[in-house]
Amino acid sequence: MVSLALPMSAARADSLCLYSFPENEAVQTYQLPDTGRFALSFIHSVSGTPVVDQYRLTANTMTQTAEIFEAHGAGLPSLRNELDASDFRHENGKFILELNRPIDKLIVRVQSEYDNTLLINTKSIELATLGHTVLRLSGCTQEPTHD
Numbered sequence: 001m002v003s004l005a006l007p008m009s010a011a012r013a014d015s016l017c018l019y020s021f022p023e024n025e026a027v028q029t030y031q032l033p034d035t036g037r038f039a040l041s042f043i044h045s046v047s048g049t050p051v052v053d054q055y056r057l058t059a060n061t062m063t064q065t066a067e068i069f070e071a072h073g074a075g076l077p078s079l080r081n082e083l084d085a086s087d088f089r090h091e092n093g094k095f096i097l098e099l100n101r102p103i104d105k106l107i108v109r110v111q112s113e114y115d116n117t118l119l120i121n122t123k124s125i126e127l128a129t130l131g132h133t134v135l136r137l138s139g140c141t142q143e144p145t146h147d
Contacts, residue, residue, distance in 0.1 A: 013139025021136040039119040047071040057139045064101040106137040
């Protein structure tokens, strides 16, 4: 009999899991939308302006799809030929860098003064409220709960 099940490596991650880093202790799990999209927003430490990094998670592969910001500064892209970039434009007062950048390991340093926020579905989660200064974000499959 031929199995129609997908190999584990092709299974779609349906959740985003946050772990303490480097301890690797589970902190929180959030259900992903069907698109696998989420974003991280923060205040840039040099320019003092908001930045939004957009991501997509599919088949346990994380990809940064865009970086949106208001002002150029150290550490912010300024060229169309940025690594893994497909477009760079200025639109409605914001710079938008479209990307297809694979992310091997997404580590976030959390500092309340920089307003690190996870944006997923319609939720906005202030990462500083989770009680960890460094988090690793990863795709995972949420186990079904039984009553």
